[in-house]
Amino acid sequence: MTPAPFTYYRPTSVADAISLLTEHGDEAKLIAGGHSLLPIMKLRFAAPEVLIDLGGIDDLDHIRVEGDEIAIGALARHVDLELSDLLRAEAPLLAHTAGVVGDCQIRHRGTFGGSVAHGDPSADLPASLMALRGTIVVEGPGGRRSIAVDDFYTGFLETALEPDELVVELRVPRVGDAPWGYQKFRRRGIDWAIVGVAYQSEPGAGGIGLVNMGPTTLRASASEAALRSGASHDEVAALAAEGTSPVGDGAGSSEYRRHLARVLLSRALAGRSTT
Ligand SMILES: Cc1cc2nc3c(=O)[nH]c(=O)nc-3n(C[C@H](O)[C@H](O)[C@H](O)COP(=O)(O)OP(=O)(O)OC[C@H]3O[C@@H](n4cnc5c(N)ncnc54)[C@H](O)[C@@H]3O)c2cc1C
CATH class of the missing domain: 3.30.43.10 (Uridine Diphospho-n-acetylenolpyruvylglucosamine Reductase, domain 2)
Known part of the structure; x- marks a missing residue:
């Protein structure tokens, strides 16, 4: 068509x-x-x-340090994030996640801002943005405002963007070499995630984002709370699907997805990442 x-x-x-x-x-x-x-x-x-x-806007693809954050222009492409030495050093979860989006062609065309703005719960980068507790900078006729990633997704393919606003920048804290993990379960290397889990450890940032476990990118709040209270990694992983509502489809039932979330979080907490 x-x-x-x-x-x-x-x-x-x-x-x-x-x-x-x-x-x-x-x-x-x-x-x-x-x-x-x-x-x-x-x-x-x-x-x-x-x-x-x-x-045609040529100043929206930056990746630079600004204080204790990294500012990434909305038009930075997935491959720019994947190959950025700065991101690999300061927010390696994000660089890694960009490298497992789709295939080479997708990563050379798709933008970070587009992936975040589209609001697809199957997308990889928003989950890592959530794990990093990032912010989304948007601009409209009234100027710029920052939206915490937790407040950005309002429903399936729906966001807090006003119709006359665009995403101009994504900001994440500099977490350096703090432990992280990204797990994406898919049938073939180029596929979308059936389920994905992004984990970024404390201090400073610290969070767990879930791919494809509901109508939006989700935070694994019960697991995060358990982590903060000193629970074991097994106990934390067992709570990964609490409060989620994954759909069942040809790729797997909702119960299968809940099982995947627990297994993938267990692996992510161990610092293992999808290649
Ligand atoms: C075959 C295939 C496989 C894929 N596999 C994966 C995968 O495994 N994982 C994954 O995460 N993604 C995957 N994708 C999606 C890909 O990463 C997209 O490129 C990305 O999700 C959207 O980015 P884009 O720049 O292409 O956005 P566009 O397609 O140009 O736009 C998407 C939406 O966002 C809006 N938008 C774009 N930029 C802005 C902005 N700056 N401000 C406000 N709104 C904006 C547009 O209006 C549109 O509604 C795949 C895509 C294809 C075609």
Whole structure:
């Protein structure tokens, strides 16, 4: 299938992108890497009349230290995160996670901002952003605001973004060599996760994010609380699926996904990571 016809704009600044969003309202859709949006446009699940291509904005792909955080531009591609020496040293969970997204082509086109903004609970990077207790910086006509990742996802493919706002930056704390683990269970190396678990240890950051265990990226709150209270890793892992609502589908039943979450968290806590 081919997408329905649309008018195409390629602004060269964030301000121009916001003006176009404001002008066209619900008829408009932002496009970054296009690797989530274009497939659904081809299936005609989405048919925006206006596409606003962020690819012409050239100052939104940075990865740099700002105080005790790392600031990552929304247009940084998965491969930029994967190969960043800075991220590998300061937030290795994120660099590793970017390296297990899809295949090489996906990682060269898909952007961090697009992955976070799309709101797909099957996506890998939002779970690691959650484990790191990151923030999402968005900009609209009223200026910039920061949204904690816990407040960003409001439902399946739904976020706290206003229609005239875009994601401009993602921020994570510098955690250095604090222990972490990322486990992604999939049938083939290039597949989406059936379930995934991201773990980043304390101090400072510290958290556990779950992939595909409900309608949004989820925090494993019961496991985090157990970890803080000094429970053993076995006890922490046993709580991984508490409060989740995974769907059952051709890849596995909801009970199978709960089982996977427990096993994968156990492995992630041991510092093991999907290659
Ligand atoms: C075959 C295939 C396999 C894949 N496998 C995986 C996988 O294993 N794991 C995984 O996590 N992902 C996977 N993906 C998704 C891929 O990582 C996408 O690139 C990513 O999720 C979306 O990023 P994008 O830049 O392509 O966004 P786009 O497709 O351009 O946009 C996605 C959505 O986000 C919005 N958007 C984009 N940028 C912004 C912004 N800056 N501010 C506000 N809204 C914005 C768009 O309007 C759109 O609604 C796969 C995709 C494909 C096609």
